[in-house]
Amino acid sequence: MEHFVILGGGQAAATAARTLRDEGFGGSVTIVSEENRLPYERPPLSKAVLQGEADVAKVTLIPEEALVDLNLDLLRGHRAVALDRGGRKVILSSGRELSYDRLLIATGSRPRLIDGPLSGKSNVFYLRTFDDAERLRAAMAPGKTLLSVGAGWIGLEVAATARKLGLQAAVVEMAGRLCARCLPAEVGSALERIHRDHGTKIHLDTRITEVAGRDAVEAVTLSSGEVLPVDIVVIGIGAVPNVELARDAGLEIGNGVVVDPFLRTSDPHIFAAGDVAAMRDETGRSIRMESWANAQDQAAAAARNMMGENSAYSVNTWFWSDQYDLNLQMIGDCASDGGEVFLRQGEGGAFTRLCVAGGKLVGAICFDAPRDMAIVRRLLARGYSPAGDELQTAPDLRKLL
Template sequence: MSQNAMVIVGAGHAGGRAALTLREAGFAGRIILIGDEVHLPYERPPLSKALLKGESTLEACSLFSEAGFIASGIEHLSGVRVTGIDVREQRLTLDNGQQLEYGKLLLAMGGQSRSLDLGGRRFSNVHYLRTVDEAVGLRARLTPGTRLLVVGGGFIGLEVAATARDLGCAVAVLEAGPRLAARALPERLSQTLLNLHRDRGVVVHLGARIESIQGEEALTAVQLASGECLPCDVLLVGIGMQPNLQLAKDAGLETGSGIRVDRFLQTSAPGVFAAGDVCEFPDGEGLLQRQETWRNAETQGRLAALNMLGHQQPISGVAGFWSDHYEFALQTVGALEAGAQVIAREGGDGGFVLLYLNAQQQLMGASGWGRGNSVAKDIKLCERLIESQVMLPVTQLADANVSLKGLLRGAHV
């Protein structure tokens, strides 16, 4: 094959978006998208919500239709794994023995769910949730009356807990830490989440440590260090993910918490880029970070494609994510620094927005909670205020009657 081919390893959201962007940007050569799943690229957020509940389908979650994919001329090598990269020869080796040469290469392999230590035992009713096939398998078990035990009080675990309650399951959540989603959320949002889930009938155990497990073919109960024994019909493990780094490490690429890139998403090897969950990149101040969000996969997939074509566009924009629980949603944008001055804007129906200011009274980040999309507009305005870096009046920020849009408009006077 031609050495001018654009090859993408990883057919998830970031890889799929990159392939589409290459075509949209006018690249007419070969694009080869390699993935170990058999499905076309899809978005992951619905897996724990609409798709798991049966309100959505794989087709609705996919980045493009089968017909659109065929029309794009992108070659999809599905159910295939890359076993080696020779960056000097610009060649890949696949698990079927085939070798492919590339002109430019994008690594967007994502990650895999962290495993719960079960003492080497395997149980038929222990589930993880990272792929659409895992979502389909879990959905079949979430019938009314099923006792679901969730290990991990992060977003995946809590979103599944909410979905399972809506489906009529009895749900308990085990969180090892002192509060829910502590690494991502401020204490007020953690407490709000806890209150909501308990109000909806979820039994939440904080500071929980598993002492032992019971069962033969299926796991039937979990014994906690506190002495409490929790029976279950289904156990979901939601204790985070680990990026797929081994391929990059074996190829000699620089890695840290992810595949390390510069501000153009270029790795330490010429012509090799990385994007999405697997990518460790510098922020505006040069500090390295890795993000596991829809927004990161979407924006970096696009940016990587453009830079593979030589556009040399640096990473920009503000980080952010959202999470849905029952009819409520939380959203964050920017940096929620522990030492920041925090201003609360109280809204109706229990909603609120927390604003994070630096010593110069500039907005660094914001987090919000509300029914439906009630805080989406404010969070979007906060994103623009973060980008403006204007000094903000604290007293006006705390007054929900003072429009954030007006403060933004004043920033450009």
Template sequence: MPHDGIVIVGSGHAGARAAQSLRANGWQHRISVIDGEGCAPYERPPLSKAVLSGKSRPEDAVLFPQDFVEQHGIDFRSGVRAVGIDRDTRQVRLSNDDAVSYGRLLLTPGAEPRLLDIPGRELEGVFSLRTAVDACGLSGQLLPGADVVIVGGGLIGLEVAASAIQRGCSVTVIEAGPRLMTRAVPPELAELIRLLHETRGVRFILGRQAVALLGSQRIEALRMDDGSTLACTAALISIGVTPRTDLALAAGLEIENGIAVDCFLKTSDPFIYAAGDACAFKNGDGSRLRLECWKNAEDQGALAARNMMGANEPYTPMPWMWSDQYDRTMQIAGHPELGEQHVARHCPDGSLLVYHLDANDAIVGVSGFGSLREIARGVRTGQMLMQRGIHPAKEALQNPKIDLKAAAKVAAG
């Protein structure tokens, strides 16, 4: 057991949860948190939803209660970045020329928005969205009548579209792919989501790429790859994120689509762990997986804390994530990307659930969009079916009149 302190680099979701979990599990030694962002740790999901639609502020969703740092004796280094790791002396070098030693080190540096390498990206009024500062800057542009262009029809882009429309902006989403959310959801769901946005007034341009942002100091227009231009007063570039691996790479740790860890979240150095968006873990089937979602950061932060204390519990997640757009919710559980067949279940209230089956008709994932009630219930049932290895007939999955929970009980005998 390490007795010379645990250092956590990054006080985002995974880092904050790890610090809390260490104390909750009885870690009585030093915990140093290196907080590059310079503010109390907060949840990011509300940024694109409640914060941008003007219903809350980033500080309404802090991860640490105000007095947590003092009460639990956390050595919280606010506004300081880790700039190097000396693995021989087990020290983290900091941007203020200080250094902090570790018995165990947890890397939770998260991810950063992918940049669009086109002219004009430095113009005023061009945003990406990862931090509270980004959200406050973008929020200031979402005035009634503003012309907002969103580059990227993924989850965050669509959440921002919903928020901006609700604030009276005119919104256009440009997506390079032939449909929305190609990475995340099946075509039926993507279509339902597109229709909902269109009825609210969002305009979509699919199969087109932004090639230049135009304006002298502020953005005035965006040029697309067919030569046409769109006038705008603000632009959000939302084309995915890249895991922050620079620190780990410079320290000689193994990198593979993120900071590579084993199933115990341990990196190639046994004294260093990683968790959250930056971390690519060994999945049950031996493949490497990196998840960019709240639940993963929440669970990995807590698990890394326990494992640094010696628990040695493997990470065996059933991935789950959600997105809220208008009064509708989307949820995805399991591994829809492994599905070879999709079975759609149309609920009476217009909600749609899609069960993803492999070649042997086993459920490998479930996704849905609609009312919170139907989607939460349907996805929970799908998770239960996957966990118990129960495979109801396709007719039962399809038919909203059939109670799948009851069918599962019958199937389980």
């Protein structure tokens, strides 16, 4: 009987395991997770979990009864420390060895650590695991001041949650706008206005030059000279894919574990999916996505290919973020370089920004316009080519379907 091993305890690992059973795989399946928890999803950590609206049961992807029903073997609190590719074995930190016929690396990513005077302070937090969220939530109380270092998704979502819980919030960012790596300037500016309107202090083009406090951060001095008293610091300066196991085993590493369109690594018996996987396209460029949708769809495709389906994966670029009462969604190529941009204004500051390149709709950002995203996804799937400016002027996008 074949034995498939999955390394990881998040969205990709859980989806792959369920897909194997849904697609009729009758062999044994073992999930190896470093955390001492059932597999769970991470997007709610910075929002519903931090707000106390969701407990661990609500974010669990495979409950105990499902493990039994699906005949899945979950090894909790176990870390894979080495791969014996020749013998097709995974060596665990306990010394136990697991033989595999196919292996899926779904080890995800970890927060990029900050160095310097903020490092090691008792009130400096990172947010990646459920335990991280519990510790941060325990420290948050109305009236306290939370500082987010980094204006990416984690930093902004945590700041928004802090304001909803009655804390003061500030964001310090070295770049000149919010989410500078993934949002066009005008969308970043719109997002900045939302945060400022909710009372969050935004400091752009700014560095922290001094940190006061011995064991805990008491205040920070900014490059502008302003001094901010703080009670809690959250670091959100990016993520690092967990490639060490694959790298030490001699697998090809780029911006993640390099996989082909079938999600195979440089070893045909080993696959990778989720935040850790960097898929090489036909141009030789490697694409690594950090999103719930890609982790789910990529893991499902990997599972089917582990079973021998041999179908190429098409990257799911759909992403969303909830901040305050704002829902922001994006998909496809949202840059305007070399293309056209059509803007649909909605009510109360909502808008949908649609990008056309080569005569086709290639991407969109729906800013507090979630209903538009469902239509945009259908238009993209159809390869929609606008005849004129109807993407901007049509009374209802549904008329274009």
